[in-house]
Amino acid sequence: MLASRKIKTPLSHAASLWPTVAVLLLAACVPNMEAQVTNKVVIAMDEPCSSTAPNAIVVVLTAGNQTVRFLAKRADSSGVWSGKRPDDKTFPADRVKASLRLQGSRTGCERSFAAANDEKEDVAKFIFHCDQRGTRNVNITTDGSVRVSYARQNPGCVEEIEQATFVGGSHPHTVGDIWVPGEELSLKIAPETQGVQGRGLLVLSLDGVATNWPLFSSDPDNSALLVFDNGGRRQKGTVGTLTLKRGEVATIFIKQRFPKGWQLSGNASSIEDKRLEKAGLKTVTLQVQ
């Protein structure tokens, strides 16, 4: 049987491209729809969190792999706070995430959307939900001026990790308003000499369960804090303090990296111990309150 075949001429081939060409021409004629960029935020709550809303709140904004903290202030009693990134760098108004620290409580992460403020300027607007869960603070003290970076993450910010670096010393550095359980907090001590790896010393784990041997956790009802010492023994209390010697930090770090145990080797602990020794660390004190 002879099948009828359509013979494609160069002209008919070009004709089949006309819809594509038309779309391209249309796209070229439409005004440039660039994403709005801004350095300003506007914060609103979908319901009042308490009878006395603070006049200033801390915004933790994650743009790309940078985390910036700044104050947003309330201009009037309307329940809207405004703030500006302190370094004046701009970010896409509809593509950043932020959370609020409310001194004793915090919010989860929310994604921004592009909006305009009263002055008709482009802003990144966030609407937060109230979360009545209490938070705790973690104080970190080292016995020398060792660089420490921390990363904290909550389930709402899976892809955005808040991180910061500080130089340790006898005065505690406070990582504030942390949900326990509910957030992961890990420390990298002397991060400049650390190899490429996922996370540092796990202080708090996301689920609060000791599957990865975090240093602190809490009762399921959050009534008491659990402190796990180097031996994995538990202590209970409302405030937990753990002072770890350099060798203990190294051992716990390796244990946490290999929670299944079988790859736990003495050489791995010794390498970490030596690295911390070269960084000048003797002890780390962690206090969760």
Place this chain on the structure above:
Amino acid sequence: MMPSRLLWCCVLSIFLGMSVFGQPRPIFDPDDSVDPRQHAQPVFISRLVAGATGGFVDDYRPLHQNVGVAELANSFYRGHFQFDYKHSEVFGKDEPVNVCMCNGRPIYFPTPPSRDAIPAAPPPGRKETVQAAWYHASGGDAAQPPVMLRYRFTASWRPINTDLTSIATGDVSHLSGRERSLGLDADTYFSVHGHDVWGSLIYARNVRTGTTGDRAQNEFAYMSRFPGRALGPVLVRATLTFAGVSGRGAPGINVVNPAFEAFWHHARTDVNLHLVWSPLAMRSGAEGWQTHNQIALFVDRALFVKLFDASRR
């Protein structure tokens, strides 16, 4: 695709064709796996191991005595590679060997086990081992970092010197023998119904020559590594090994070897204490299944750790 497959075939053929192959880790050789993501710079570590083993079994061959053990392990880690030189010593009693020249050929007392029996372990002594390993990242996704698997080549050599006392004359003569071995082991990881299954595939061959009981054996083993559990400050972990060992008149799986290890790290002194119980069930053509219990208590400590400057790489 073809060239790399051909290369693998060649490498495998070379190893399979060699006359000597390596052996599994001695019970007192502590794990020295280090994830290359942990160190940004090359590292050298010297580690000393000392302890005692009851019912020592050397490479699936019981020695039938309690021994002291020591090892000096020197490891160099650079990027995804690891190189080791290990000197180990087993301290025990040398069994006296008598010889009778009967009909022109020597007969040794005690008589070495028959060809279809489990061979005797080499007498206590020293052993030199070199190893080269490569770490390979496997799997992983946005939520889970890749697992790091190690592939390791092992070569070892030990002298076996035997004093022979003639039953007829009382004269003492000397045999200078040796055992050489080469081996490969590869970490394995897969997931079954959401459960991680870790293990190692081990192929080894060793050959003993110039002794009163010259033997050779090939070993193919799979060691399953179960998740460890923390009991207070002690980490407890277990392995289960199934092996087929040639040269004992019992083809197929003829070794079943669970092992249980309690591991305690003392952070202040950086000393690791290990207690290992390793019951073995072994089968031979002459004796059928037999069980042996091996218990080791040993400590290890890093003597010297050097982190090289990353900028000099």
